[in-house]
Amino acid sequence: MSDIYVRFAPSPTGALHLGGARTAIYNWLFARSKGGKFLLRIEDTDNKRSKVEYVNQICDSLKWLGLNWDDEPVFQSKRLEDYQEAVRQMVKNGRAYYCFCTPEELEERRRASGEYRYDGKCRSLSETEIKANLDAGKPAAVRFKVNAGMTQWTDRVYGTIKVNNSEIDDFIIQRSNGIPTYQLAVVVDDIFMRISHVIRGEDHISNTAKQILLYNALDYPVPEFAHLPLLNGTDGKRLSKRHGATGVDEYRDLGYPPEAVFNYLAILGWVPKDGNEILKPEELIKRFRLEDIARKSAVFDVKKFDWVSNEHIKRTDNEKIYNIVLPILIENGLVHETPDREMQKYIFKFIDLMKSRFRTYRQFAELGSYFFKDPEKYEGKAARKNWKNESVNQRMQTLLEALKELDDFSGSSTERVIRQLSEQMEISAGKLIHPTRLAVSGYGVGPGIFELLETLGKETVVRRIETALSKLPQ
RNA sequence: GGCGCCAUCGUCUAGUGGUUAGGACACAGGAUUUUCAUUCCUGGAACCGGAGUUCAAUUCUCCGUGGCGCUACCA
Known part of the structure; x- marks a missing residue:
């Protein structure tokens, strides 16, 4: 099915946000699952807020997500002539008309009547009146003439939606400065780009009827529409900063x-x-x-x-994680620019030990920093619980001596020492394990202690326990 | 104000005219005679309200309520 075309059409007024990304993802998923094309269009028609930086930022985010688009992006700002041509055509065949009402007049009339919709004042202007206004250089916007009737479509996610045309006023399709409005530009572009399925946010449902009217006026077949529910924050309100x-x-x-x-x-x-x-x-x-x-x-x-x-x-x-995490470790000063083989192996071991507990790559450098440098402080809660008083120091001193004696610092070896010692002292193994973890990592939680000790190595473990002995209890 | 869309555990959802209303995240409890930020097990937790249709409604219809959206010479 090569006739499937969808597009993602952000306006560059900010970074790509989650809602937009989701819309892009669904478009992409649809295109890729149907063998269609996923196109990109930048909606930058005269919006004072549009910025080029945002165009780049949005494209970067899309690429980062792996949302590769087909063909070159379409910029609305470069397609003015097409829009104006479409408008000319509609004015010519009576589907649209010039409106000379100024925004101020409209505002005033709206307020006076309490009616939100356009009152149709310029709809019935005579040829001569229009010509006179135009010749006098009066600014003219162009409005679409909405005729009575019913507009409906079958939304691919919402089902059939009907709108009575009487609910739609004669909306502006071209501003008095000659720039088209969104409604017009979208339709002209979607026709130009041969879009077969318009997949976009649910906030566009009420625009859809207007756009269908435009397709009809332009004498083009109406595409399929699929509207996506919006994203909300935890309070149920639209997701925002x-x-x-x-x-x-x-x-x-x-x-x-x-x-x-x-x-x-x-x-x-x-x-x-x-x-x-x-x-x-x-x-x-x-x-x-x-x-x-x-x-x-x-x-x-x-x-x-x-x-x-x-x-x-x-x-x-691990290989992939290594490639992503290494730069972060370097950036945080935890690892030198070019780690030697031994360090590389160590980092792999570290990744293996910790990856099941992290939810971001950054956490490898944050929560995992103790694999590369001695802890600077001890987690307060864990310290209070696991290293309460001087008696811990005595136990740990004994453990330290025993560990120093070890030639084999493997996990099974340190485990044997700790278990034997705890038996001799008639305490649970945890009474040695927890203070040890605190001493070597600074945290009350972490991977299995014996594996951790083995990975860290004898020298580091001994040094850190000695440090802890001098600093704890605080 | 008008119009439109929506409504199942705290969150994301499955589901059906008759079900013990299912799953996931989160949460709680337990296990791993070492923690949890790992792993495993267990548990609590929902059909917005009111009418109507029907032998039967969470499911169908209507009304209400609530949420969201649109109602611009923004997109």
Whole structure:
């Protein structure tokens, strides 16, 4: 099916946010699952807020997510002539008309009548009146003439939606400065780009009827429409800055894997029938169906997103994690620019030990820093619990001496020492294990202690216990 | 104000005219005679309200309520 064309059409007024990314993902998924094309269009028609930096930022985010688009992006700002031609055509055949009402007049009349819609004042202007106004150089916007009737379409996710044309006023399609409005530009572009399926946010449902009218006026077949429910914050309100990070770039900077963002956004509002929720793009493509998307707006749940992210990191092979994490470790001054073979092996061991517990790549450098430098402080709660008083020092002193004696510092070897000692002291092994963990890592939690000791090595472990002995209890 | 869309555990959802209303995340409890930020097990937790149709309604219809969206010479 080569006649399937979809597009993602962001306006460059900010970074790509989660909602936009989700729309892009669904478009991409649909195109890729149908063998169609996924196109990109930048909606930068005279919006004072449009900025080139944002165009680049959005493209970067899309690439980061793996949303590769086909063909060159279309910029609306470069297509003015097409829009104006379409408008000329509609004015000529009576589907649109010049309107000389100024925004101020409109505002005033709206206020006076309490009616939101355009009152149709310029709709019935005579040829001579129009010519006179035009000749006098009066600014003229162009309005689309909405005739009585009923407009409806079968939405691929919402089903049949009907709108009475009497609810739609004669909307402006071209501003008095000659720049088209969104409604017109979208339709002309979608025709130009041969878009077969318009997949976009639910906030466009009420624009759809207007656009269908435009397709009819332009004498082009109407594409399929599929509207997507919006993303909300935890308070049920539309996702915004108040809810925390909303930009895709922010999640990248936080160290989340792109496949996790992709995966979570994709299953937010749609769960594959087989119940598998952790999926790679290719697997999502296989399962994707527009019709399965829920019609209810969804709440972005950071907790579940973290879970998805951790699941992806767990499944990522160490080699790949190494390549991603190494620069972060270097950047944080934990590892030298060019680690030698021994250090490389050590980092692999570190990744193996810790990847099941992290949800971002950045956490390898943050929560895992003790693999590369001695802890600077001890987690307060864990210290209070596991290293209460001087008696711990005595026990740990004994343990330290025993560890120093060890030639074989393997996990099984240190385990034997600790267990024997705890038996001699008639305490539970935990009474030695927890203070040891605190001493070597600074945390009350972490991987299995014996494996950790083995990985860290005798020298480091001994040094850190000595340090802890001198600093704890605080 | 008008119009449109939506409504199942806290969150994402499955589902059906008759079900113990299923799963996932989160949460709680337990196990791993070492923690949890690992792993495993167990548990609590939902059909917005009211009418109607029907032998039977979470499911169908209507009304209400609530949420969201649109109602711009923004996109």
